[in-house]
Amino acid sequence: MGSYCELYIGRYHVDSFKGHVPSQLAIIFRDTDLVVSQVPYQDYYSDPPEDCDDDYATRYELVMSLNCAKDRLNLLGFTERAVRQQFLDGIEEALQEQNELRELREGVMDDYHESEFHTLQQLQQYGFDGWRRAISALIADCFVSNRSNITDEAYSKTLSPPYSVFFERRDTFLGFPVAEIGMFLRAVIEDIPSEINVILDITELIGGGYYLPDDHICSGTVEDALSETRQFDKILILTEGKSDSRIFERTLRILYPHLCEYFSFMDFGPSKTEGGAPALVSTIKSFAAAGINNKIVALFDNDAAGVEHWKYISSTRLPSNIKPLVLPYNRLASNYPTVGPQGEVEVDINGKAASTELYLGESVLRNANNQLIPVQWGSWNHKTLVYQGAISEKGEIQDRFDAAMDSIESKKTQASDFDFTGLRSIFEMIFTEVATM
Structure with missing residues (x-):
């Protein structure tokens, strides 16, 4: 079944990563961001783990403030200007691919590709600012209403266009057209309340034996990737x-x-x-x-x-x-x-x-x-x-x-x-x- 680390912005669950901390997150978080706390074991386990004391288990999280995240992402090249351009270029490229496919099939498209084309057109119409307002509202709503288990699908059913459109592209980060977690994070953190933190919960990975509690998870992952790209x-x-x-x-x-x-x-x-x-x-x-x-x-x-x-x-x-x-x-x-x-x-x-x-x-x-x-x-x-x-x-x-x-x-x-x-x-x-x- 495996163990996962979970990425959150405030109480909004962004994504899960199986069996490891991906290098794209290891370069954004640092080992010094680690926060260790005690929580009810039911938050993670159906039965008390061996090290559980008084119905509590140890939680391991990497936590950084929005300002900290913004500074680090800027250094890595994920600037406001860059993510805005990536959004526009990504939508344009995806639409071009859809048009080429439409020509190849002589205008006959299946339901999936018709829906994808329609969604891309709407994303282009509402633009980067409209997309970001919707996502920021979602994250702020999760934080204010203290709802941590909300799903994209459940939330999207409560919304009217244009906001519901942004949840229809299931293979992306809430409609963001570039599959780069750093780009997505930098795009959304600009307009959300400053008291919200970006959190990577690594409790399951440590509990599953993938890492030890005192491992230098981020620096070790980055060291392994240093030879691959200048970004690291x-x-x-x-x-x-x-x-x-x-x-x-x-x-x-x-x-x-x-x-x-x-x-x-x-x-x-x-x-x-x-x-x-x-x-x-x-x-x-x-x-x-x-x-x-x-x-x-x-x-x-x-x-x-x-x-x-x-x-x-x-x-x-x-x-x-x-x-x-x-x-x-x-x-x-x-x-x-x-x-x-x-x-x-x-x-x-x-x-x-x-x-x-x-x-x-x-x-x-x-x-x-x-x-x-x-x-x-x-x-x-x-x-x-x-x-x-x-x-x-x-x-x-x-x-x-x-x-x-x-x-x-x-x-x-x-x-x-x-x-x-x-x-x-x-x-x-x-x-x-x-x-x-």
């Missing part, structure tokens, strides 16, 4: 130096813990040498020549040297999986104290001296006198026609940042107490670019 590869972040990599990695772990396992940062090893923009260009070229399939994001500082080398490497032919970026516009840097031949002047240092340290928040950029640590102007950059500048006391700034992160990670302070504005802007840029690669 980690996203590589290349930076100008090891301090940048350390800063970004710590920030990701604190601000976006649910996305950590999707990224890998360049390891500079024990070397004390900071790479710089020229070294980053060389690394990008090496990765491109090696034919590495991972999505790769290369981050250049928002200073004169960084902009110069970013412009150069962006003008070369790179594989579509490699994206060079300059750190985004920094509001604080738009009027920042500097020291140079003209004395102490506050100027816009975006594109001239805004290194990673300028994105670490004012609290670490201010000295003991509560003054912003100035940028020291250096040499003239003949390519970008601006002076190159560098923040003073770079080491002290990094130390203060590390101390602040230590405090957050040890729960002495909250992440909300620290100014992550600049670092958030960097990651928002990365997430946006990765979603389109």
Whole structure:
């Protein structure tokens, strides 16, 4: 008979998967999503299992919030724009197949294909937004009415067109024309109540011996699939130096813990040498020549040297999986104290001296006198026609940042107490670019 894992959005049952967690779900859920609870054994068994205690059995679920699901799906390329286009293209292709079949049979169609053709026409007429409104209403209704055992067929009988049409295509996810669970999930979670979670119930699989309770189910499944498709590869972040990599990695772990396992940062090893923009260009070229399939994001500082080398490497032919970026516009840097031949002047240092340290928040950029640590102007950059500048006391700034992160990670302070504005802007840029690669 076998054991199954069950996928739910809130209380709505989406699908069942026999004997394993499919890789398409293992890449969306993470092992850290596991929630273990005690429930009445009747929820899963007709007779008490051997480990049942006081009429209760152990339930194992992978649970993620809608925001978490949306962030992960976006990273994997399942964006709002992509799923909308997939819906439209899928309907168009299915209708084309039906028309070709109709011509082949000289207009004589059996009842099944006539019904399929009619359903596809209605789906095309009501469009992606109409389809999503219907599905969102179904999921919300299940959640609000506390009905977990509702079936598509029973529910569809209570509906009038156009909504009932969406339940007639039995071989699809509620009429969604592409058989990709990630696409379906991303399409429907946009408009449902935020308190609803996406749940993968793996209780039966563990009870049936397919997995052990302490197995790394998701990461193990993904590791097995890594060689098959780039979708399962980690996203590589290349930076100008090891301090940048350390800063970004710590920030990701604190601000976006649910996305950590999707990224890998360049390891500079024990070397004390900071790479710089020229070294980053060389690394990008090496990765491109090696034919590495991972999505790769290369981050250049928002200073004169960084902009110069970013412009150069962006003008070369790179594989579509490699994206060079300059750190985004920094509001604080738009009027920042500097020291140079003209004395102490506050100027816009975006594109001239805004290194990673300028994105670490004012609290670490201010000295003991509560003054912003100035940028020291250096040499003239003949390519970008601006002076190159560098923040003073770079080491002290990094130390203060590390101390602040230590405090957050040890729960002495909250992440909300620290100014992550600049670092958030960097990651928002990365997430946006990765979603389109």
